[in-house]
Amino acid sequence: MKRLLARWVFPVDQPPIERGVVEIVDGVISDVAPLNGQPDADTTDLGDVAIIPGLVNAHAHLEFSSLDSPIEPALPFTGWIGRLLAHRRERTSSLSQFIHAGVREVATSGTSLVGDIVTGDWSPDCVPGDGASMVAFRELIGLLPDQSAAQLDLAKQHIADCRAVEKTEQRILLPAISPHAPYSVSPELFHELIDLARTEAVPLCIHLAETQAELQLLESGTGEFFDMLTRFDLWRDGTIPKGTRPMDYLQPLAKLPHALIAHGNYLADDEIDFLANRPNIATVFCPRTHAFFGHANHPWERLLDAGATVCIGTDGRSSNPDYSLWAELKFLARSSAADRMPQILDAGTLRGATALGQAKKTGTITLGKRADLTVISLNESTANDPWMALFATKSKPVTTIVMGSEIETPRS
Ligand SMILES: [Zn+2]
Structure with a gap:
């Protein structure tokens, strides 16, 4: 005792x-x-x-733990994505080393539970047997119809691999899935992954309403994402029906026990109203990453006042100087009214645990x-x-x- x-x-x-x-x-x-x-x-x-x-970091990309500072310039966003992919191609250490360093940084900066987006040849062996607990979101990408089957298999294998670890070792490592974003996952694959998350009862996270360029691609199939996807030969006429909005992605999430939308920077009024009545869909606000990209004001206070679930993430060192959730909370507290402080601590602990499906056990x-x-x-x-x-x-x-x-x- x-x-x-x-x-x-x-x-x-x-x-x-x-x-x-x-x-x-x-x-x-x-x-x-x-x-x-x-x-x-x-x-x-x-x-x-x-x-x-213990602080809960609801959205991180620990694979970028070796970066000393964010990847610049931040804009245009598709240019930043290109530089991010180049970094991933060019780095020389093993993924396991990056994840170990990331988990260590998370744990030594006050965080006891992290929702990490995992990619490439990640396996549960990449995660140290001590340190912070982890909900590992397997990132899934597939805009073309012939990519879906392999991504679905990858998701299923990931869930099975994490569950095998759960049964055999003394650490908390739970499976989850992440259809990456509307501009990188076809609506068909997105719906299949939602069905999988529901059947397997695992959390699901999608980057949504992150940039105005994303809204433009959904609305009219034009803009910098159209240019990027055309360059990579990933765009086909009708891939995303014209007039699509983030709401079209929010609605199917309502049937999941634990859904997360990363960022939600440009949610419209009716989308905020929709989230107000759905505490099972959490919006992950990443304050310093938000500032790095120079976005318009985040609607986190409106979401909170409406009764929606808001939690906090660091995102990756690719857009943030470190993985300290405490630094995020203090950054937010500094620019907020005093009566927001209890809500800020709540967002950085209990709401994060809720979003990751762990509120009965921690938070x-x-x-x-x-x-x-x-x-x-x-x-x-x-x-x-x-x-x-x-x-x-x-x-x-x-x-x-x-x-x-x-x-x-x-x-x-
Ligand atoms: Zn992210």
Whole structure:
């Protein structure tokens, strides 16, 4: 048994607890309460820190962990994609090394659960046996009709491979699938993958409403995506019916238990209304990637106010300087009204766990859940308000606890 005492405990499903104690038995939370009297011999006083639920990064591309800085220039978007593909072709280390480094960075920066998009010759062996838990989304790409069967087989094999690991090893690695985007997956393949996600009960993620160029391709079959796809000989007349909108992709997602749309930067009003009534479809906002591409304001506050599920991701180091979800939350808190702070922490923990189908097991500091916790140093913040102290300029993760085991973060 372990009892951890903190200046503040943020359970997320209840208000912050001053001088709170979290008790852990066998990797599971067995109690959370204010300190009663003096700390006993079993209680470790962590001092001037907050304990929050382990952070959940709902959208990452860990294969880009070796990049020191984002790939520039960011625009035009199809040019950026070209540079990304060139990087993938030219890098020399093994995919396994990139994933190991990515998982390590995620775990040492406060994240206990990550939704990673996996590609190429990824296999469960690429993932280290410790560190953050992972939901592995197999990326699927196929715009031409003759590509669909192989992609469907790949998806099925991925689900089987991850499930085989689940049964044999002491780590959490769960399968999921990701039809990449409307400009890279035919509507037919998209629907087949939705059926697969429903049958297999796995989460499904699609990049959607990410750029105005994507909306233009769907609406009229023109623009920079048309040019790129024509160049690669991937575009055929009628591949996507004219007048298609993100709504046409949202509607089929409604029948899934756990669907994620990455970005959703350009959702229309009726699409936001649609998501408001469908908490099973989460929008993953990636704040610093959003800023990198210079997009128009993200509708995350409108989505939240409407009652939709919003969670947070880092995306890849290809568009972001690191994989720190805490840096995303602080970036967002800095530019938000004070009353948004509880929602920002909720988005970075419980909503991420919800989107990844793990809310029963993690995402809040609640009796019976896994002891997935992040210890945040408050660095002597003088703020009396717990939220101001939590999101103060100098606050930072110092320890990540995954299933009761501690992972130290770098001290620098
Ligand atoms: Zn992405």
